[in-house]
Amino acid sequence: MYSIRHPKRSWFGLGTIAKIKDEAAFLGARNALFFTDKGVRGAGVADMALAPLEEAGVEVTIYDECPPEPAIADLERAFDEFKNGAFDLVVGVGGGSSMDMAKSIGALLGNDGAPRDYLGIELVPKPGVSTILAPTTSGTGAEATPNAIFSVPEEQVKLAIVSTHVIPFAAIVDPNLTLSAPPKVTSAAGVDAFTHCLETYVARNATPLSEMYSLEGMKLIARSLRRVCDDGSDIEARTDMALGSYYGGVALAGAGAGAIHALAYPLGSRFHIPHGVSNSLMFSHVMKENHAAAPEKFARIARILGESTDGMSDAEAAALSVGAVEKLCRDCGVPTRLGEVDIPAHAIPELAEAAFKLERLLSCNPKELTLEDIERIYRAAA
Ligand SMILES: [Fe+2]
Structure with missing residues (x-):
């Protein structure tokens, strides 16, 4: 049901x-x-x-x-x-x-x-x-x-x-x-939209209805995010991004976001990092933890991001999605490491405790995460 x-x-x-x-x-x-x-x-x-x-x-x-x-x-x-x-x-x-x-x-x-x-x-x-x-x-x-x-x-x-x-x-x-959204807003927002589509796709409570929006959203954003970051006046790419973002919203209404958002929120509330940038900082690091929990889905994500996975097992293909997402964020000029935005390593235990409280999000993540897991992910992102 x-x-x-x-x-x-x-x-x-x-x-x-x-x-x-x-x-x-x-x-x-x-x-x-x-x-x-x-x-x-x-x-x-x-x-x-x-x-x-x-x-x-x-x-x-x-x-x-x-x-x-x-x-x-x-x-x-x-x-x-x-x-x-x-x-x-x-x-x-x-x-x-x-x-x-x-x-x-x-x-x-x-x-x-x-x-x-x-x-x-x-x-x-x-x-x-x-x-x-x-x-x-x-x-x-x-x-x-x-x-x-x-x-x-x-x-x-x-x-x-x-x-x-x-x-x-x-x-x-x-x-x-x-059209008039500034480049930094465009890139960070675009990463946020992609996060919504991806996290809802792999969410534990994803359904055939939400997955349809998640998948179509990822395809639109994967083909147009770099373009819109290169040229904000590219109306075709802006159109893809607007529809992909809307799809991500509908997917969020049908399945929740997951640990990327859970670990990103404390960066926003404690260090005032814009939401899309916070997601980018945690994106590939959380995926590294998650991909083995849903190999078929992460393999599909790798292919949507243009990775060639011919002859690979789902597990091998799934692992490629991590680097593909990191590259997407980097190509768009959005940071992917905590050190790039001056978040000190000594803040990590507190960040982990704050993220661990976000049960609404963590309960949707494809892999159950302990407080120790979360702290380890932050350290890997340092
Ligand atoms: Fe978000």
């Missing part, structure tokens, strides 16, 4: 951002709260969604202070500001942080609790205000997931609101919105 969850409606393709007008009209929206960040607004990308909303006669309140890698206090501040507003639509246009803020506020506005009450799995009691999300990076897949991630600095962890009620009403994935 298995199931998968999607946004109620998804639009994909060049120019689809104009569809936000129809979606808002369909929902009967009159008064929208709009989450973005100053970079996206300054680049004129938010206007691509604001203009059609205005045409639809929707009153829009803009919040452009979504920070990168938001903390739970950022969500609490925004909620305090808007909790008494009569909003009938919440829009998020931006990277993962703006979308996570938007979908969380949408859920909060229809429920009685405070942001921290909903950190955990399926703790949001009922549907909130409808949300429409449009990504401006190809990475988190947040436009399709039931997850919103926030750091909790006092506990030095990143926690998630995970709820079916957090999945947006509509996802609008228009590759045009990603």
